[in-house]
Amino acid sequence: MARRTAPPPRLGVGVTTLHEELMHRNNLHTSSTRSWEAVSGVGWHAPTPSCLPLAAVRTLSVVIPAHNVGYCLSAVLDALEGQHHRYKFEVIVVDDASTDVTAAVAVQHPIVTTVLRIPERAGAATARNLGTALARGQTVLYLDGDMVLPPHVITDIAARATDTTVLVGFRHNLPYDLHQGGRGVLAGHPDLAADHRVVWRPPVGRPLLYTGITLDKRFDGRPLDHTRDFLDLGYGRRYVDWDLPRMVVTALVAVPRSAVLDVGGFDPEFGRIGWGMEDTYLGACLIAAGLLIIPLRQAVGFHLDPPDSDQQWRHKLASWPDTLARYWDLMRRPTPTGNSQGFLAEMTELLRSCEVLR
Template sequence: MSFSRLIFGATALSVLVGALLVEAYANAEFHPDHTAKPGQRSKVPAEVIDGGPIIDTRNGTVRSYRLPARTIALTFDDGPDPRWTPRVVEVLRRHHVNATFFVVGSQVIRHPEVVTELARAGDEIGVHTFTHPRLDRLPRWQRELEYSQTQLAIVHATGAKSALLRLPYTSSARAVDDTQWPLLREAGRLGYLSIMADTDSRDWSSPGVDAIIAGATPQGDSGAIVPMHDGGGDRAQTVAALDRFIPMMQRRGYTFTTVSEGLARTLAGPAVVVDAPTGAVDKRRAFALATAVVLADWVTAALRVLFLVAGVLTIARTVAMLLLAGRHARRRRAASWRWGPPVRLPVSVIVPAYNEKEGIEAAVRSLAGGDHPGGIEVVVVDDGSTDDTAALVEAMRLPDVRVVRIPNGGKPNALNVGVAMAQHDLIVMVDGDTVFEPDSIRHLVQPFADASVGAVAGNVKVGNRRSIVARWQHIEYVIGFSLDRRLYDTLRCMSTIPGAIGAFRREALQDIGGISHDTLAEDTDATMALCRAGWRVVYEERARAWTEAPTTLRQLWLQRYRWSYGTMQAMWKHRRAILDRGPSGRFGRVGLPLVAFFGIALPLLAPLIDIMFVYGLCFSSWMVTTVAWLAMFAVQVLTAVVAFRLDKERLRALWVLPLQQIAYRQLMYIVLLQSLGTALTGARLRWHKLHRAGSAAAAAPVPPVPPVAPAHPRTAAPRSGPATGTVYTSSSKESATPVGAG
């Protein structure tokens, strides 16, 4: 991975994590303010306990104030709420009353227009912290952050600051205890007037309209700061009570005002409430805060949508595979199933090889020892190897095994050379590190009894299963490849014949112009071309080939990077099939979307399940989050069990499935992301030769050893190309790539 892509990936991840953290902070759950029993009050001055609801601890002094007689200041906490605040305001305006709204900063950021309208109409705005936490449980720096961020939110909405503060979960001055008193003193040092309450409407508990009115009504003719709520839940009772309370108190001679105006009437002197000035720096900081929260909201909303898409795709894929793949297996395994008359035509096996000395002997021996009754010809095309691959095969002196040496021209060129050199019309293509079972070729060519079948995909198995990385791939091969191919076969839109084991009619290959070197996934490219040309491509599960899977994360990365990038190239090459008619159009409108959704989109989105799981554990209900994640994992386990049963594999290999879901899925996500970035930027992907240990046959049945051929076996002339049968070169040498590149 290039340094620039690494930086881009790290930046993208940082932005995502930052957005989730901002969202988690801004979305902190809170409960409406309620009256709590006070604790010890040994440190609380009598001026506070016996004083009024307006507490001034600025400049190291302690003063408290009450509103004048028959004066009420309505206050509303926990807003703004886009639904309930306008309804509260509607009642206020109908009775020509202004009020003081103690706002939660995170809500102001999300609904600034509501607060803007309040300020424009003459209502007063106060600070009620940014996330409504229990402040006594926070460190000092975080409490100050709660105040300052709320101020910035208010600046963003109104262009002004506020000197009024109401601490969450506080009520009257009489209830101030030793826990709350330090918070009030700290608020004074920061320049705030702390606003408590005289009455307690208890509207947060929805006790009923009559109870709210009774709790809000002051005793006698005394003035009062009356607390209510315009956010934090269903405020229907608050709105109804307010519409009765205001005219009732007006008939008793009360006037309604804001907290600041009521205090000014009490003092009848210099103003006590002095809002701090707002400068350009404050406005820039306010804009930055608002932008961060809004972007975090957008990112999180997008993640939720993508999470839903990932869940739908996962469930759709699982249901489709369980239904269609299961039906495919039952149909093919039925005693009455036949492709047609047994196929006994001779077969040519093409083995393109580049530096495959570790596994070439086992591969060729397994091919030559096949039990196909029509006979098997093996053509090993040595693509300029530098490790004596060709010499090793020649030294085996196996009958019907030929070696063709050519200059390095890439895997597509080597395959085309092999096809030209092949004597027969049924052609099997095999990777140089792959080992066949004795009956694999016989089973692989049986579908050609159906004249509509142009190619057959075999069943690839992982031969080296000792390492964790290889076991992950074993699970992936059984679930992702075998099940998917059953599904695609049923829908008649096979997208990939594996390079490890695939069979073709010569006529079908000629129809598509041979194996193209336009993409890095020549097998996928050729398969899509065959489907578009009207040939049927099927899956034969009994034809098993054992391949060597990468054993290190780096080797796995290189292999899957090429696969995913090549698949994207092939999809782009055949994109016009979506608009075609006939077989090409059918593949374009069925096959390509399936590959796009299940092969690219789903692996890209799958990690969101884990991201949202971690997010939910940290910032939401851990129980709901855990149940949801376990449900998704159960779907994966069910799919794996069904796949292993259909493929007759031992279930004990699934013990690494949880780790595969956590670690392997993230690796494949990054590979796909990098491949997508490479495709979008148009960068050219370099091929990499994977290290081979010759362990493909570790778990494969050992075929019988064929007899040794005469010292100088006859070499047949090719069907096409140069008559020598030794060298066939491509016209595209600049793009030549090793055939054994993984």
């Protein structure tokens, strides 16, 4: 195997890069999961009964960046309305200059508390930042606008969330011809093994996307199992093409709002460049801040492919080299911290150009 991406250099005496900081952070989360199990009597990876008495449940805001997801947004919102959660949670949809019925669907749905429309396409990172600024919950659940959740997931997350953990869910991609806009998808249960972080069969003979490693023989990977629920990805360790920040995927991930504010939110430049890595970079920042990345195996949703998924995927891959270069540039910089005030001031200014539809 040959590795193409070199580690970032040091900035100088006394200055630590984000990449270097990750080398000092473990992901030993067993005390958190065992404490939950001892207090609740429920397994960490078991769906949470809606009747379970809970002494403390963190307030939750669901932030959905949405661009041209009119074909499936109703199904996504219906699934949120059907959650078994006993407590109120807010749903914020940020329409990123859609040209279809996305905004209208969001405005009309009773589960949605806030609808914001960005007048010009800014990208998912900016949309999530705006939603985070508006959010009132202690925990922010970032959910894709094409992600349909089983009814227990919100409770699974809200009951387990803390101010020191990032809770990671999983996705089961469903081709458009099998869901046709989301109709009937919850008749079955999404399959955990459908997520690449669970069952991973990388290509042979061509560089892998993230590290540039080239495999010369078939590899049947099991990142989630082989890293013991990501425990073994601390201290900057890697599982072939995967490291701990890459496990933070905003299709379904819950984070403490205060921690996101402190690191300055998502880097909006990723949205201007193209696709990918803004969630990985946020994950790196949160890990460097001392947060633990903990998977929820029962939190799996159907990720509904659009009608033109092949075309969209080719378009995304075309921007990948520039996106990856941006990521490694940021990893060579100091670890971001103390950015809450500046972040909120920037979002307040950006909100002046947006339209509040609800």
